[in-house]
Amino acid sequence: MSPLHLTRKQRLAGLLGMFLVTSALAPVIPATHSLAGVTMPDTIRVDGATLRLNGMGVRSFTFLQIHGYVAGLYVPAPAHDEATLLATKGPKLLQISYVRSAGLGRVRGEMRAAHLRTCASGCSPREDGEYQQLLATARPVHAGDVSSYVFQANGDVQVLLDDQRLATIHGPDLARAMLDGMIGRNAPTRALRTGLLGG
Template sequence: MHPTPATTTGALRPVTSRNHLYPVLLCLVLLLPLGARAAATDVAGVPLADHYSVDGTSLVLNGAGIRSKFFIHIYVGALYLPETSKSAASILAAPGPYSMQMYMLYKRVDADKIRNGWTEGFRANVDGDGFAALEDRLRQFNRLFTDLKKGDVVRMDYAPGKGTSIRINGQPRGTVPGRDFALALLRVWIGEHPADDDLKRGLLGG
């Protein structure tokens, strides 16, 4: 028979249940700045928020990785979607918004290399007729980029009906219209011929 509190004798001992710590810990978390609570993922020293908003729609971090070339880290890439998916085909078939973000790690990448990289990525992942339809807008997109250096942040946000808006270090650079352009741009990273296979796996949450 187990003793009840009424039959137990001796000095009372302080209650040390961990449950009493939960309200205190919750208060401490709530006192943290929002950015500190949101940044739960770290890639190569770059903190990435779990959530991001495009045109009023809340997106979640689908995945992230490092773009490397000849064993040199160029940037951290992060992909935000309305809901997570490990399927490139499903992502490219979805009509919703997305945000593709680049956090520069390399000391400096000049504008010509950036523009050539975009053009090569489009050519590799879009067929001839499709590329011809995008060519003028690709030139418009390329003109939005200047040299990028370590610490720069590029955000490419697609909002259906509005287009793909580019911000560099928080400053608006311009918007390129068309869902076809937005999907072609996304194929540069998660298409059949991505710029970096390891980065593709990371963006797909692999």
């Protein structure tokens, strides 16, 4: 397939690798999965490892169930329970494809809500500091934008928006909290959690 016939998501997956300091993301198998109009490749290369799509979930808002984004979780070995996935060493990739635009306030509000859920029983000052670094990466988004969070084996979290690397945060606690906030009991919706767990 020539570059002229690649879809926007396929081109984006290739671009992501150019902007990671220590990671190279690129689809290695043309098989794809689709949900709510979003297509993601079956596998992606990260830090020289082939990660597989564990599942895709849609995040809906309000009683009208308006779709806001579709998230995909890539891991070395797919599993269907959060304990196994949280214990798995990196690299792992959480990719969020927005299907609706959102302003900076709404994006930050979603991040703050996730932090409150995961820190319901209290977070350490270090965890709060890591969260503040993550909050600083918030940007307004438009339909079609893609945020990528690369959880590396050394505990770093790389944050990208489309082809722009926004930050590298050293925070193994942050990585676990972010993932737990999507697939654990603190997930914002059951549908998102179930989808990411491959249900």
